[in-house]
Amino acid sequence: MxxxxxxxxxxxxxxxxxxxxxxxxxxxxxxxxxxxxxxxxxxxxxxxxxxxxxxxxxxxxxxxxxxxxxxxxxxxxxxxxxxxxxxxxxxxxxxxxxxxxxxxxxxxxxxxxxxxxxxxxxxxxxxxxxxxxxxxxxxxxxxxxxxxxxxxxxxxxxxxxxxxxxxxxxxxxxxxxxxxxxxxxxxxxxxxxxxxxxxxxxxxxxxxxxxxxxxxxxxxxxLSIEPFDAFELLGAPTRTGRTLPRLAPFGMFPAKDGWVALCAPTDTFAAGVFRAMGTPELADDPRFRTRDQRVGHATELHARLDAWTGARTRDEIVAVLAEHGVPAAPVRAPAEAIHDxxxxxxxxxxxxxxxxxxxxxxxxxxxxxxxxxxxxxxxxxxxxxxxxxxxxxxxxxxxxxxxxxxxxxxxxxx
Incomplete structure (x- = not known):
């Protein structure tokens, strides 16, 4: 060659x-x-x-x-x-x-x-x-x-x-x-x-x-890479909308100028989210300290995130989350994405x-x-x-x- x-x-x-x-x-x-x-x-x-x-x-x-x-x-x-x-x-x-x-x-x-x-x-x-x-x-x-x-x-x-x-x-x-x-x-x-x-x-x-x-x-x-049949047997939702409770905090959240995607299923990432939000104490809160606890209180946790992201722009949210090591990105339209x-x-x-x-x-x-x-x-x-x-x-x-x-x-x- x-x-x-x-x-x-x-x-x-x-x-x-x-x-x-x-x-x-x-x-x-x-x-x-x-x-x-x-x-x-x-x-x-x-x-x-x-x-x-x-x-x-x-x-x-x-x-x-x-x-x-x-x-x-x-x-x-x-x-x-x-x-x-x-x-x-x-x-x-x-x-x-x-x-x-x-x-x-x-x-x-x-x-x-x-x-x-x-x-x-x-x-x-x-x-x-x-x-x-x-x-x-x-x-x-x-x-x-x-x-x-x-x-x-x-x-x-x-x-x-x-x-x-x-x-x-x-x-x-x-x-x-x-x-x-x-x-x-x-x-x-x-x-x-x-x-x-x-x-x-x-x-x-x-x-x-x-x-x-x-x-x-x-x-x-x-599709079968995710255990949807197991979710159904356990009564867990197979359709979760813009958030994914079994990985909380995880999903799409509103910004002042659009939406951001955030993926923080691990304890380390979740702690980064709490620091970015200015509430580091939530990492020790019994509702949010471990992954299973966060999943059990996903609705409350995602509501807190909605309120926090909704007061900021996409760039502001992504920048502060990145500063704390959290995977996050703006949700882009196709025409915007293909010109990256x-x-x-x-x-x-x-x-x-x-x-x-x-x-x-x-x-x-x-x-x-x-x-x-x-x-x-x-x-x-x-x-x-x-x-x-x-x-x-x-x-x-x-x-x-x-x-x-x-x-x-x-x-x-x-």
């Missing part, structure tokens, strides 16, 4: 994904250096996120597409460092091209509903027949075995089934959907972990395998650029939030136009000549 090389350099990933869960997985692989060939259906206009508002073009941001030149901000963020080719996989000629690509590839990633890839003739079994060392990552709502009904899933469906909607909000309030599409973002993280693990196995044994990730399983597994100099400086959030017009709309997107001491990582190529690399990939990877490519295009396979 040369200093500055990306760790997945030389790996070829065939990207059959659309929308968010799959494309985020392949975005991460691209940021780690893999050559990601994004395969899009020309009959449907390609990845569905190509039609997500807002759009960025020569005139900046707009909510509707004003010209063919405008590109979805979603796609601009999710398709960086990928090459786009078009294949209508409902045609046998296109499936043949895909399987030719599989012979040269290391990884296939798809996020079809369970069984769809097999019906198309491009599932794991078909890919393994032409390349026994292929790693085939499938991200679906419920896993490769499918689920009752349609078996199709969107983020909100998975949030509903996972129980997550009943972990946020006040105890008697309606279910709360997590604003971030957390199921769509969590499943691809596990898929990438699976792909990287399978790459290690291929290097050791030469044997490829399927990596099967369920959105429901990923999110429910994450720390995450910007580390490349964890970056400016997005239109492939032709640059950063004309001051739009932000994800960087690669992994930093290596020796390797490089990140995104340096813009999102591609639909099918922009079709001819180049077929020529350089597969060795097809111009006549063959022209024939495929005329037949509707490309």
């Amino acid at each position: 040369n200093a500055g090389d990306k760790p997945l350099r030389g790996r070829i990933v065939l990207d059959l994904t659309t929308a968010l869960a799959g494309p985020y997985a392949t975005l991460l692989l691209a940021g780690l250096g893999a050559t990601v060939i994004k395969i899009e259906n020309p009959a449907t206009g390609g990845d569905s996120s190509r039609n997500n508002a807002p759009y960025l073009g020569a005139d900046g941001l707009r909510m509707d597409r004003g010209s063919a030149d405008d590109m979805s901000v979603s796609l601009i963020g999710r398709a960086r460092n990928k090459q786009s080719i078009t294949l209508n996989l409902k045609q046998q000629a296109a499936r043949d091209v895909f399987l030719d690509l599989v012979r040269h590839a290391d990884v296939v990633v798809e996020n079809y509903a369970a069984g769809t890839a097999d019906r198309l003739g491009i599932g794991y079994t078909a890919c393994r027949e032409v390349n026994p060392s292929i790693i085939y990552a499938a991200i679906s709502g419920f896993g490769a075995q499918g689920a009752p009904g349609s078996g199709k899933a969107m983020d909100s469906i998975i949030q509903a089934l996972s129980g997550v909607m009943y972990t946020s909000g006040e105890p008697e309030s309606d279910p709360v959907r997590v604003g971030l599409p957390i199921a769509d973002l969590l499943a691809p993280l596990f898929a990438v972990i699976g792909v990287l693990s399978a790459i290690v196995e291929v290097e050791q044994s030469g044997v490829g395998q399927q990596v099967d990730v369920s959105m429901l399983g990923a999110l429910t597994s994450l 100099e720390l995450v910007r400086g580390r490349g964890e959030v970056v400016d997005l650029e239109h492939p032709d017009h640059g950063a004309t709309g001051q739009v932000s997107g994800p960087g690669l939030p992994i930093r290596f001491s020796e390797s490089a990582a990140g995104f340096d190529l813009p999102a591609p136009r639909l099918g922009e690399h079709t001819d180049d990939v077929l020529r350089t990877v597969l060795g097809y000549d111009g006549d063959r490519i022209t024939g495929l295009r005329e037949s509707g396979a490309l």
Whole structure:
């Protein structure tokens, strides 16, 4: 390895994904250096996120597409460092091209509903027949075995089934959907972990395998890190609103100009809170001296904090708590958070650029939030136009000549 090389350099990933869960997985692989060939259906206009508002073009941001030149901000963020080719996989000629690509590839990633890839003739079994060392990552709502009904899933469906909607909000309030599409973002993280693990196995044994990730399983597994079933059996609340009594003092508290988050479950942190409030004697009060005692008097303790924070600004509260060693932070709006100099400086959030017009709309997107001491990582190529690399990939990877490519295009396979 040369200093500055990306760790997945030389790996070829065939990207059959659309929308968010799959494309985020392949975005991460691209940021780690893999050559990601994004395969899009020309009959449907390609990845569905190509039609997500807002759009960025020569005139900046707009909510509707004003010209063919405008590109979805979603796609601009999710398709960086990928090459786009078009294949209508409902045609046998296109499936043949895909399987030719599989012979040269290391990884296939798809996020079809369970069984769809097999019906198309491009599932794991078909890919393994032409390349026994292929790693085939499938991200679906419920896993490769499918689920009752349609078996199709969107983020909100998975949030509903996972129980997550009943972990946020006040105890008697309606279910709360997590604003971030957390199921769509969590499943691809596990898929990438699976792909990287399978790459290690291929290097050791030469044997490829399927990596099967369920959105429901990923999110429910994450939820189960907290013992919600035990809380229910013990009569403890599973929904606690803006405070968490079993860790008191812990939660969000009002300030004169917004809100602050405070996390002080240990005796040391709690004593720091009491000193910051100017009431150090509360650390010896029998109601608040130990963690269990604080939990038993959480309502009173949090009411005291409400009164104290409500008379001060966010900056004042955070500064005095930090002085006494207490973890605390202002509660920021998304637009404020993504312009934080720390995450910007580390490349964890970056400016997005239109492939032709640059950063004309001051739009932000994800960087690669992994930093290596020796390797490089990140995104340096813009999102591609639909099918922009079709001819180049077929020529350089597969060795097809111009006549063959022209024939495929005329037949509707490309």
